[in-house]
Amino acid sequence: MKSSLEILRDTIRDHLRSIGDLKCVDIYSDCDGPVRGGKALGIDICVVSPMPTKVSKYAAGTTFSEVEIAVRVLRHNDIASRVPGEIFFCEMVSRSLHNWIPPLKCGYGKVVLAETSPWKTLESSEMSSLIELTFKTQSLVQ
Numbered sequence: 001m002k003s004s005l006e007i008l009r010d011t012i013r014d015h016l017r018s019i020g021d022l023k024c025v026d027i028y029s030d031c032d033g034p035v036r037g038g039k040a041l042g043i044d045i046c047v048v049s050p051m052p053t054k055v056s057k058y059a060a061g062t063t064f065s066e067v068e069i070a071v072r073v074l075r076h077n078d079i080a081s082r083v084p085g086e087i088f089f090c091e092m093v094s095r096s097l098h099n100w101i102p103p104l105k106c107g108y109g110k111v112v113l114a115e116t117s118p119w120k121t122l123e124s125s126e127m128s129s130l131i132e133l134t135f136k137t138q139s140l141v142q
Contacts, residue, residue, distance in 0.1 A: 004107045005050045005067065006031075008137070011102050012069065012111070013047040019096050025089065042079030043089055046072045056139065067108060069135040071097070076128050086129050090119060097135055108137040 002010070013029045016022055025043040048071065052064035071093055075086040098113045114134040124130040 005052075005064075008067070008069070008102060008106045008108055009047055009049050011106050012071070012097065015100065015102075016045060016047070016071075016093065016096065019092070021092055022089070022096075041083050042076040043083065043086065044072075044074040044076070045089065045093065046074070048072060050137075053136070063139055065139050067137050067139070068114070069111065069137065071133045071135065072122070072130060073133070074124070074128055074130045078127055086131050090131050090133055093133055094118070097133075102137075104140075107140055109140055111135050111137045 009029050009031075013027060013032075017027045022045070024041045025045055027045045027047075029047045030049055048069070050067045050069045052066070053068050054064065054066035056063040056065035073086045073089050073093065075089075094113060097111050100111045102108055102111065112135060114136055118134055120132045120134070122130040122132050
């Protein structure tokens with residue numbers, strides 16, 4: 001059995017996998033672990049498990065009224081020397097998830113980019129570049 005946050009994470013991962021222009025990159029969730037080597041392009045997209053940022057004070061029981069979702073785009077510079085940069089793929093992920101409405105089974109509404117600092121460069125090695133995109137969504141049960 002999966003939690004609603006795990007269902008949301010896996011649904012976002014599957015949505016990104018369904019996008020034709022992203023078929024050439026490795027897309028996984030943090031619980032899957034890196035699936036390195038599956039695609040030769042040298043770009044990894046990881047959907048990180050959603051984290052609650054607010055708890056509903058009106059719902060009976062624990063309901064997270066607002067959730068933050070991180071998606072990390074990693075470019076392996078040694079492999080991806082002839083493909084578009086990680087910013088290209090960050091733009092694709094941003095366009096595909098901003099204002100996207102997950103299926104009702106997830107229990108969360110429209111996904112939007114965070115208002116402040118929607119993208120952050122994270123520390124990485126000389127051999128790779130890493131950008132984290134931050135999205136937010138709200139529970140359908142407030």
